[in-house]
Amino acid sequence: MQTIKQRLADGQVLNVAAVGRIVHHNLIQMIGLQGGFHALWFDMEHMEYPTEKLEVGTLASRSLGMDSFVRLAVTDYACVTRALEAGAGGIMAAQVQNAAEAEQVVKWSKFHPRGCRGLNTAGWDAHFGRLPAAQFAERANRDTFVAIQIETLSALDEAEKIAAIDGVDLLFLGPADMSQSLGVIGDFMNPKCLEAIDHLSAACAKHKKPWGVVPVNPDYATMCVEKGCRMISVASDFRIINAGLDAICKNYGKFFA
Numbered sequence: 001m002q003t004i005k006q007r008l009a010d011g012q013v014l015n016v017a018a019v020g021r022i023v024h025h026n027l028i029q030m031i032g033l034q035g036g037f038h039a040l041w042f043d044m045e046h047m048e049y050p051t052e053k054l055e056v057g058t059l060a061s062r063s064l065g066m067d068s069f070v071r072l073a074v075t076d077y078a079c080v081t082r083a084l085e086a087g088a089g090g091i092m093a094a095q096v097q098n099a100a101e102a103e104q105v106v107k108w109s110k111f112h113p114r115g116c117r118g119l120n121t122a123g124w125d126a127h128f129g130r131l132p133a134a135q136f137a138e139r140a141n142r143d144t145f146v147a148i149q150i151e152t153l154s155a156l157d158e159a160e161k162i163a164a165i166d167g168v169d170l171l172f173l174g175p176a177d178m179s180q181s182l183g184v185i186g187d188f189m190n191p192k193c194l195e196a197i198d199h200l201s202a203a204c205a206k207h208k209k210p211w212g213v214v215p216v217n218p219d220y221a222t223m224c225v226e227k228g229c230r231m232i233s234v235a236s237d238f239r240i241i242n243a244g245l246d247a248i249c250k251n252y253g254k255f256f257a
Contacts, residue, residue: 003067003089004039004145004231005169008210014038014231016212018071020047022237025060031235032064039067041233044083045094051086055124058087069145074101077108077118084109085123090145092172095152099161102148106167109146111137114167145169147212150200151177159203170231172212173200173224188216201227 007014017031020043031037040061042054054070061068069090070083083091093105107115119137121129126136148162149155151174155162163171173196175188184190197213204211205228212231215221221232249256 001062001065001067002038003143004069005090005143007038008169008230012038012230013225014212016041016231016233017240018043018214018233018236019057020044020237022241023047023049023053023057025056027237027240028057028060029064031240032061032066037066037235039069039089041068041092042070042083042088043236044079045071045073051082054083054086054088058124062087067145069147071149074105074108077116080105080108081117081120084117084125084140084144085120087124089143090147090169092147092149094149094174095177096148096150096162097152097154099158099165102155102162102165102168105148106146106165109144110141110167114141147172149174150211151181153181156181156196156199159200160206163203163207163209168209170210170212171200171204172231173197173214175214175216188220197224197227201229204228 015037016039017037018041019028028040042057058068067089069092070088071092071094072079072083073095074080074093080091091109096102108117109115111117111119119133121131121133121136125140146168147170148168149172150159162168178196179185179188179193182192184192200211210230213224213229214233215224
C-alpha cells in the first residue's frame with residue numbers, strides 16, 4: 001500500500017473520500033472497490049465514535065489499499081495518539097488558529113526528538129508490541145502524516161509560517177469555514193475566497209508543501225489543481241448517499257410522482 005506521504009512525494013494528485021456520519025466497514029470497502037480513491041479520512045471533528053469503530057474503519061481502508069487519516073479538533077495530545085494507535089496513517093487538525101498551534105499539533109504527533117507524543121507500543125502502529133520501541137518511534141516520526149486545516153483568518157494570515165513548520169506535510173483549505181470567516185458564507189467563487197486560495201497556494205509553493213481542499217464542484221477542483229492543489233476530497237458518505245438517491249429518482253422518475 002502506498003501511503004499518503006509516499007504519493008505526495010511521488011508528485012501525485014490524491015483523490016480521497018471521507019466518512020463521518022456513516023462510518024461502517026461495508027461502505028468503506030465499497031468506496032475502495034469502486035477504485036480511483038487513494039485514501040480515506042475519518043471526520044471526528046463533527047462526529048464522535050468509539051476507538052473500536054475507528055480501528056475497524058482503518059482496517060477496512062487498508063484492506064483495499066487505502067491509507068487513512070483522521071480529522072480532529074485537536075484539544076489535547078491524547079486524541080492524536082489514539083487516532084494513530086487505532087491504525088490511521090495520520091491526522092488533520094481542524095480550526096487551527098496560528099503557527100504556534102500548528103507546531104503543538106506536530107509535537108503531539110511526533111516522538112522525541114521532534115515531539116512529545118506518549119510512547120505506547122500496544123497499538124496497530126507498533127504492530128501491537130512487536131516493534132521495538134526505538135524502531136517504532138523512528139518509523140512513526142518518518143511516516144506519520146500531519147495536515148493542518150486553514151479555515152480561519154488568523155491561520156490564513158500565518159499560512160507561510162505554518163507551511164514552514166518541519167513536520168507539517170500538507171495544508172488543507174476548508175472552503176465552507178473560510179467563506180464564513182471571510183463573511184461570504186457559501187459564496188465559494190467570491191473574490192475574497194479566490195484570494196484566499198491564491199494566498200494559500202503561494203505560501204505552500206514557497207515552502208514546497210502540498211495543499212488540499214474539499215472541492216465544491218468539478219470546475220472548482222480543476223481550478224485548485226491548476227493552482228497547485230495535490231489532494232482533493234471529492235466524495236463523502238452523505239454525498240455518496242445523496243448522489244445515489246438523486247440518480248435513482250432521475251432514472252425512475254415516474255415512480256416518484
